[in-house]
Amino acid sequence: MTLANGRPYLAIPGPSVMPDRVLAAMHRAAPNIYEGKLPEMVETLWPDLRALAGTTQNVALYIANGHGVWEAANMNLFARGDRALVLATGRFGIAWAESVQALGVAVDVLDFGKSNPVDFDRVEAALRADAGYKAVLCTHVDTASTVKTDVTRLRAVMDAVGHSALLAVDAIASFGCDEFHMDASGVDVLVAASQKGLMVPPGIGFVWFSEKARNRCRKSDLRTPYWDWTPRADAAEFWQYWAGTAPTHHLFGLRESLDMLAEETLPAVWNRHAVLARAVWAAFDAWGAGNPDIALNVADAANRGHSVTAARFGAPHATRLREWTEHKAGVTLGIGLGMAAPTDPAYHGFLRVAHMGHVNAHMTLGALAVMEAGMVSLGIPHGAGALAAAARVVGAAA
Numbered sequence: 001m002t003l004a005n006g007r008p009y010l011a012i013p014g015p016s017v018m019p020d021r022v023l024a025a026m027h028r029a030a031p032n033i034y035e036g037k038l039p040e041m042v043e044t045l046w047p048d049l050r051a052l053a054g055t056t057q058n059v060a061l062y063i064a065n066g067h068g069v070w071e072a073a074n075m076n077l078f079a080r081g082d083r084a085l086v087l088a089t090g091r092f093g094i095a096w097a098e099s100v101q102a103l104g105v106a107v108d109v110l111d112f113g114k115s116n117p118v119d120f121d122r123v124e125a126a127l128r129a130d131a132g133y134k135a136v137l138c139t140h141v142d143t144a145s146t147v148k149t150d151v152t153r154l155r156a157v158m159d160a161v162g163h164s165a166l167l168a169v170d171a172i173a174s175f176g177c178d179e180f181h182m183d184a185s186g187v188d189v190l191v192a193a194s195q196k197g198l199m200v201p202p203g204i205g206f207v208w209f210s211e212k213a214r215n216r217c218r219k220s221d222l223r224t225p226y227w228d229w230t231p232r233a234d235a236a237e238f239w240q241y242w243a244g245t246a247p248t249h250h251l252f253g254l255r256e257s258l259d260m261l262a263e264e265t266l267p268a269v270w271n272r273h274a275v276l277a278r279a280v281w282a283a284f285d286a287w288g289a290g291n292p293d294i295a296l297n298v299a300d301a302a303n304r305g306h307s308v309t310a311a312r313f314g315a316p317h318a319t320r321l322r323e324w325t326e327h328k329a330g331v332t333l334g335i336g337l338g339m340a341a342p343t344d345p346a347y348h349g350f351l352r353v354a355h356m357g358h359v360n361a362h363m364t365l366g367a368l369a370v371m372e373a374g375m376v377s378l379g380i381p382h383g384a385g386a387l388a389a390a391a392r393v394v395g396a397a398a
């Protein structure tokens with residue numbers, strides 16, 4: 001028997017749920033890319049994209065996923081012989097480091113493991129020991145571990161040391177979900193992608209960059225004409241924004257998603273994600289009270305992102321539960337990325353629940369209820385009261 005027929009819910013940390021409004025905005029005939037509606041509409045995107053990032057500075061768009069904008073940032077930031085410091089709090093920090101290294105840049109990685117926040121004392125020591133880093137790179141929220149980094153504090157540490165490095169932040173998992181202020185936090189380069197908090201299909205990548213970064217990186221000799229952020233940020237002709245044909249339909253989808261975020265207002269968007277995250281955490285805490293194998297991956301709530309939650313579930317129960325929720329109830333949960341190799345039996349003890357983008361209380365509470373139904377059906381031991389605890393979080397906030 002399955003109860004999965006009905007609207008499926010993809011609760012993985014990207015691609016996220018696409019609003020019908022976004023899909024409807026994309027459903028149109030191919031537009032003229034030389035004049036008319038599309039180029040006129042695109043001029044309205046820039047102020048909104050700056051506001052969303054909390055910056056008055058530069059923004060460049062790419063037809064790319066997250067890996068693409070990592071590379072865009074890398075190539076503009078670095079010249080041959082440069083050195084970078086990467087702070088890794090999970091698989092995505094490591095992967096960004098690998099993508100920088102692959103370009104021939106020397107990279108030192110401070111690896112804080114799979115569950116821990118950045119240790120700022122270690123960062124300070126690394127910066128004091130070496131004034132040669134051109135940039136410090138980190139994830140705002142590492143989607144694998146769901147560890148959040150206090151970027152404002154990181155900038156304060158860099159300033160206290162008097163280090164001149166640029167600060168580059170991957171906010172792909174958190175953009176439009178967790179509070180972020182690029183300029184106020186002293187961030188020089190910020191990357192995001194369309195398929196997470198922005199609720200648009202994968203295909204647009206964003207790089208915001210400060211004037212300081214622009215000036216400091218004029219001699220970056222890794223960049224090729226296609227990836228150069230300068231003409232994209234300062235296009236004299238429409239095609240230069242994209243170095244060719246625009247991602248026409250994605251742009252109409254993006255316009256709609258920015259309208260939706262503006263209608264809700266950014267503080268309300270951030271608050272919605274915070275409340276839904278707390279509801280998920282409350283449920284896991286209650287389940288874990290009856291089964292020590294069940295636990296949130298990040299111990300301190302202050303270090304958790306608000307768009308996705310990673311948890312331990314005890315192998316093989318995480319995989320069994322994911323399969324149950326997808327096939328029996330129409331909810332697809334995230335795999336435990338980077339926590340163990342897929343060939344390792346331990347791999348089946350990790351999962352993630354996304355609460356990212358176009359999600360509301362009934363979706364998150366529904367996903368939690370489905371998870372509990374799966375635990376009942378599969379005989380996975382769990383503490384009582386999780387759904388009531390999640391409902392109390394939502395009820396108290398709304």
Ligand SMILES: *Cc1c(COP(=O)(O)O)cnc(C)c1O
Binds near residue numbers: 014
């Ligand atoms: C999703 C994600 C990426 C990778 O994005 P892709 O679109 O899969 O290439 C990188 N960093 C973070 C923090 C992410 O959440």
